[in-house]
Amino acid sequence: MKKKRIRQYLSFSCLCFLLLLIMFFPWRIWVTLQNELRLLEGGECYVNIASPFSIYVKADKDGVLTLNGVPVSTQESKLNLRSPLQFSAESLGSVNLEFRLFGVIPLHQLTVNVLPVKKFIPGGHSIGIKLHSEGVLVVGHHAVQTGNQAISPAKEAGIEIGDVILAIEGKKLQDANEVAEIIMAESGKKVLKFQIQRGENVFTVDVEPKICQETKRPRVGLYVRDTAAGVGTLTFYDPKTRIYGALGHVITDVDTNQPINVRDGEIVKANIVNIKTAQRGYPGEKTGVFQEGDDLLGSIEKNCQFGIFGRLTKIEPVQGNINEAMPMALMSQVKPGPAQILTVLEGTTIECFDIEIERVYRQTRPSDKGMIIRITDERLLEATGGIVQGMSGSPIIQDGYLVGAVTHVFVNDPTRGYGIYLEWMVRESGLLDSNI
Numbered sequence: 001m002k003k004k005r006i007r008q009y010l011s012f013s014c015l016c017f018l019l020l021l022i023m024f025f026p027w028r029i030w031v032t033l034q035n036e037l038r039l040l041e042g043g044e045c046y047v048n049i050a051s052p053f054s055i056y057v058k059a060d061k062d063g064v065l066t067l068n069g070v071p072v073s074t075q076e077s078k079l080n081l082r083s084p085l086q087f088s089a090e091s092l093g094s095v096n097l098e099f100r101l102f103g104v105i106p107l108h109q110l111t112v113n114v115l116p117v118k119k120f121i122p123g124g125h126s127i128g129i130k131l132h133s134e135g136v137l138v139v140g141h142h143a144v145q146t147g148n149q150a151i152s153p154a155k156e157a158g159i160e161i162g163d164v165i166l167a168i169e170g171k172k173l174q175d176a177n178e179v180a181e182i183i184m185a186e187s188g189k190k191v192l193k194f195q196i197q198r199g200e201n202v203f204t205v206d207v208e209p210k211i212c213q214e215t216k217r218p219r220v221g222l223y224v225r226d227t228a229a230g231v232g233t234l235t236f237y238d239p240k241t242r243i244y245g246a247l248g249h250v251i252t253d254v255d256t257n258q259p260i261n262v263r264d265g266e267i268v269k270a271n272i273v274n275i276k277t278a279q280r281g282y283p284g285e286k287t288g289v290f291q292e293g294d295d296l297l298g299s300i301e302k303n304c305q306f307g308i309f310g311r312l313t314k315i316e317p318v319q320g321n322i323n324e325a326m327p328m329a330l331m332s333q334v335k336p337g338p339a340q341i342l343t344v345l346e347g348t349t350i351e352c353f354d355i356e357i358e359r360v361y362r363q364t365r366p367s368d369k370g371m372i373i374r375i376t377d378e379r380l381l382e383a384t385g386g387i388v389q390g391m392s393g394s395p396i397i398q399d400g401y402l403v404g405a406v407t408h409v410f411v412n413d414p415t416r417g418y419g420i421y422l423e424w425m426v427r428e429s430g431l432l433d434s435n436i
Helices: 002-024 028-032 153-157 177-185 378-384 422-429
Strands: 036-040 044-047 054-059 065-067 077-080 085-089 093-101 105-115 119-122 126-141 164-168 192-198 201-207 222-237 243-246 262-276 285-291 296-299 302-304 307-315 337-344 350-360 371-375 395-398 401-410 413-421
Touching: 036 044, 036 085, 085 105, 126 153, 126 285, 153 201, 164 177, 222 262, 222 285, 222 307, 222 395, 222 401, 222 422, 243 422, 262 302, 262 307, 307 422, 337 401, 350 378, 350 395, 371 378, 401 422, 413 422
Parallel strands: 036 105
Antiparallel strands: 044 085, 054 077, 054 093, 065 085, 093 105, 119 222, 126 164, 126 222, 126 262, 164 192, 192 201, 222 243, 243 307, 262 285, 262 296, 296 307, 302 307, 337 350, 337 395, 350 371, 371 413, 395 401, 401 413
16 A cells, blocks of 8 residues: 555656646747847847756857857857847857757757848839840730631640740740741741740740631730839848849739749839729729939849849939938847838838837748738828838838838738848848858
8 A cells, every 4th residue: 555655656746747847848949949040240139948947058169159148169058048048149150059958968959140230221212113024924825716716726735824935946035026926937837846934844835826817827826925014112222232122022924923034124213193092802002103214223133032133223312311221130130019111102202101010920931921010100091091012112120220121911901911021132132142
């Protein structure tokens, strides 16, 4: 009987110990700390693990980082987890940290990259965007009337909406009009070879043109387009290199919703002449008139998930303090709370409006939806109803830092939407590369 009670007591004690271990074990070191942490030189980051345990940390090099005011080195040091961990960047470079419980049990490995402080001129300018695609984009099929039947030879051959025609009979395409010209020039051939790009795949399709009963010309039954145009907002530019970023999201074709592969393009100044107010279920829109050759001009060299990028060839200073370079915030520095955006409501005047950053996502990889924002400025809400098309790229400023850009609107609640971290846009622009 006595032995049974001892066993029960030991079992109960073990159970209590396991429960306490589960409750206080530093699980949050896996949840809170990802595999990589980025800090600006001289910057800090706090991580709250909230555990009564102590852990040991060791680095693969000295002099890059301090933890709780103590330099992290190749010699193992002890850390108390009752208080938040304070990471402080001391010098540029990369350091690998290894955390161990009781100095024995491996817990986590973390790479800390200390980046140089970067300053950029915030945008807010309304820009007209003109894109020329690589090849020509298939946006539709049409039937060619041949007498007894009406068919689309290209559709029959397997060419789909959203495909890009790179070449016909080995002749590269740079203009939509060239499609009809090449088909006519090669009318002596029964079958024409179309070089097609679909996603990442490039392949050849044999298409047999048909003589149109109405025009008496060979046709393949396609609608194609090689250009796109619209209005957006400049996010930032580097005063030294004049490299810029805008929009914060990819430009897609209006009919196919496919990303446009850019051959070349340009941005120009846009004069906002009208705003269609957003309503629940109906996104609003800025209407702008392009002002070519005015005081803003730049090339478009990249169209990707994080926006459009290129180099400004002409930019006139904007009046006021928004023309001053502003430090970029890393993702870890952005927090929920009040912020501002820069955008244009009328003409070309850039104005500042209040917003609230409602939620931030600690992303392990770049994405164009890093935070949820809400428009709180009454004048902006009255004028636009919230976030509207053409506002994409409007820079987000918090505590004197350039932190991100507006990207998407919630259609069912246009007062709210997504923003992208500026860190991802700057990285995509190449401005974080050491040789720039």
